[in-house]
Amino acid sequence: MLSPLAFCAVVVQLIALLCHVRGGVYTNPVLPRDFPDPVVMQASNGLFYAYGTQSAGCHIQVAMSSDLVTWAWKGEALPHKPKWALNSTNFWAPDVQQHGNTFYMYFTSAQDSQTHEGGGFCVGLATATNPLGPFEDVGDSVVCGVDFSVIDPKSIDAGGKTYLYWGSNSKPLMVQELSPDRKTLAPGTTARAVMYPTSEKYQRLIEGSWIEAVNGTYYLFFSGDNCCGATAEYAVMVARSSSPVGPFETMQNATGAPSSVMLQLSSSFIAPGHNSMIVDKQGKHWMFYHAIPVGNFKKNI
Numbered sequence: 001m002l003s004p005l006a007f008c009a010v011v012v013q014l015i016a017l018l019c020h021v022r023g024g025v026y027t028n029p030v031l032p033r034d035f036p037d038p039v040v041m042q043a044s045n046g047l048f049y050a051y052g053t054q055s056a057g058c059h060i061q062v063a064m065s066s067d068l069v070t071w072a073w074k075g076e077a078l079p080h081k082p083k084w085a086l087n088s089t090n091f092w093a094p095d096v097q098q099h100g101n102t103f104y105m106y107f108t109s110a111q112d113s114q115t116h117e118g119g120g121f122c123v124g125l126a127t128a129t130n131p132l133g134p135f136e137d138v139g140d141s142v143v144c145g146v147d148f149s150v151i152d153p154k155s156i157d158a159g160g161k162t163y164l165y166w167g168s169n170s171k172p173l174m175v176q177e178l179s180p181d182r183k184t185l186a187p188g189t190t191a192r193a194v195m196y197p198t199s200e201k202y203q204r205l206i207e208g209s210w211i212e213a214v215n216g217t218y219y220l221f222f223s224g225d226n227c228c229g230a231t232a233e234y235a236v237m238v239a240r241s242s243s244p245v246g247p248f249e250t251m252q253n254a255t256g257a258p259s260s261v262m263l264q265l266s267s268s269f270i271a272p273g274h275n276s277m278i279v280d281k282q283g284k285h286w287m288f289y290h291a292i293p294v295g296n297f298k299k300n301i
Contacts, residue, residue: 026069028268028269028291029269029291029293029301030068030069030070030071030301031050031063031071031073031301033055033056033073034055034056035050035052035053035055035061035063035073035290035301036052036053036055036092036093036227036274036290037052037053037092037093037094037152037208037274037290038050038051038052038274038276038288038289038290038301039051039052039093039094039095039096039276039288040068040276040277040278040286040288041096041097041098041131041278042278042279043098043103043131044098045131046066046281047064047065047066047131048064048065048066048067048068048278049062049063049064049065049096049131049132050062050063050064050065050071050288050301051077051094051095051096051105052094052290052301053091053092053093053094054089054090054091054092056075057076058075058076058077058078059076059077059078059079059081059091060076060077060078060091060094060105060107060135061073061074061075061076061077062074062075062076062077062131062132062133064131064132068278068280068286074132076133076134077094077105077128077132077133077134077135078091078094078105078107078126078133078134078135078137079133079134080134080136080137081109081137082109082124082126082137082139082141083137083139084109084111084112084113084122084124084140084141085109085110085111085112085122085124086112087112088109088110088111088112090108090109090110090121091107091108091109092107092108092109092151092152093107093108093151093152093153093208093274094106094107095107095153095154095155096131097155098131099182101129102127102128102129103127103128103129103130103131103135104125104126104127104155104182105125105126105127105128105135106123106124106125106142106153106154106155106164107123107124107125107126107153108121108122108123108124108150108151108152108153109121109122109124110122111141111144120144120145120146120147121144121145121147121148121149121150121151122141122142122143122144122145122150123141123142123143123144123150123151123153123164123166124137124138124141124142125137125138125142125182125183126138138183140183140184142164142178142183142184142185143164143166143176143185143191147169148168148169149166149167149168149169149171150166150167151166151167151168151169151207152166152167152168152207152208152209152274153165153166154166154209154210154211155178155182156211156213156244158213158218158244159244161177161178161186162177162178162180162182163175163176163177163178163211163244163245164176164177164178164185165194165209165211166209167195167206167207167209168205168206168207169205170197170204170205171197172193172194172195172196172197173193173194173195173196173206173207173209173220173222174191174192174193174194175191175192175194175244175245175246176189176190176191176192177189192245192246194209194220194241194245194246194247194248195209195220195222195239195246195248197224200259201225201233201259202223202224202225202233202234202235202237202259202261202264203224203225203237203260204224204225205224205225205226206222206223206224206225206237207222207223207224207227207274208221208222208223208273208274208275209221209222210222210275210276210277211244212277212285213244214285216242217240217241217242218240218241218242218243218244218248219238219239219240220238220239220240220241220248221236221237221238221262221275221277222236222237222238222239223235223236223237223273223274223275224237224273226271227271227273227274228271232270232271232292233270233271234270234271234272234273234274235261235263235264235265235271235272235273236261236262236263236264236272236273236275236287236289237250237251237259237260237261237262238250238251238260238262239251239260240254263275263287263289267294268293268294269291269292269293269294270291270292270294271291271292272289272290272291273289273290273291274289274290275287275288275289276288276289288301289301
């Protein structure tokens with residue numbers, strides 16, 4: 001396990017890297033448009049791709065960059081709704097990774113069999129051979145819930161296994177092993193909680209899991225409480241573990257800090273959160289997240 005001092009050093013480094021690129025300085029946002037829940041990945045062609053929640057008439061939107069700073073919006077990545085969500089207008093929080101020549105996109109939508117308000121969200125999977133898409137759903141959802149607690153998927157490979165994280169709706173963040181084909185939950189496994197909501201500010205509702213492995217330590221980044229609208233109050237928190245399935249120790253518990261918050265509002269942007277991480281061509285970590293410009297309720301990254 002890292003010492004409390006090392007824990008702080010990693011977090012501070014990640015924050016500092018938001019402001020500098022190759023010795024120069026840039027100004028946020030790097031993509032000034034409505035682009036919630038951004039996930040950024042680097043494809044085998046060397047380019048970077050960002051994927052975001054529905055907006056501008058797209059189910060899942062995609063943007064492209066060669067340097068992580070200058071981004072070109074490319075429109076729709078998921079043109080067809082899955083058969084289990086043909087009536088849904090909600091397509092949220094994609095997570096995209098490349099394995100071999102295939103790109104795997106986990107995403108959230110509401111299943112048609114659930115009609116009550118706020119209910120029946122599932123994590124789905126779509127694949128493509130081009131990072132810009134079109135991504136096509138594999139046919140069945142991966143995991144479902146009776147409310148919106150099964151949202152915000154994140155997958156990782158660790159120790160020869162693949163894991164899927166999800167969670168929201170004032171319930172715990174969960175993880176479960178996936179089958180080798182990445183399409184279903186692994187038979188014989190069960191979901192387990194990795195982080196619980198608390199009564200503290202920003203942690204009454206937690207979501208947006210992101211796992212980053214650094215030198216054998218798994219950092220769990222998560223966001224809360226309220227992402228959206230005129231009353232948005234959102235921030236990013238962090239915890240760590242020696243295992244991808246926990247137990248996770250929050251920054252607050254590890255260091256004695258007042259909270260585990262590592263990113264929150266500023267004078268220019270409110271409600272920053274739902275972050276992803278990327279390692280650039282020089283081996284440096286970068287954090288991407290959405291935030292709301294003060295006085296404008298569109299989420300930029």
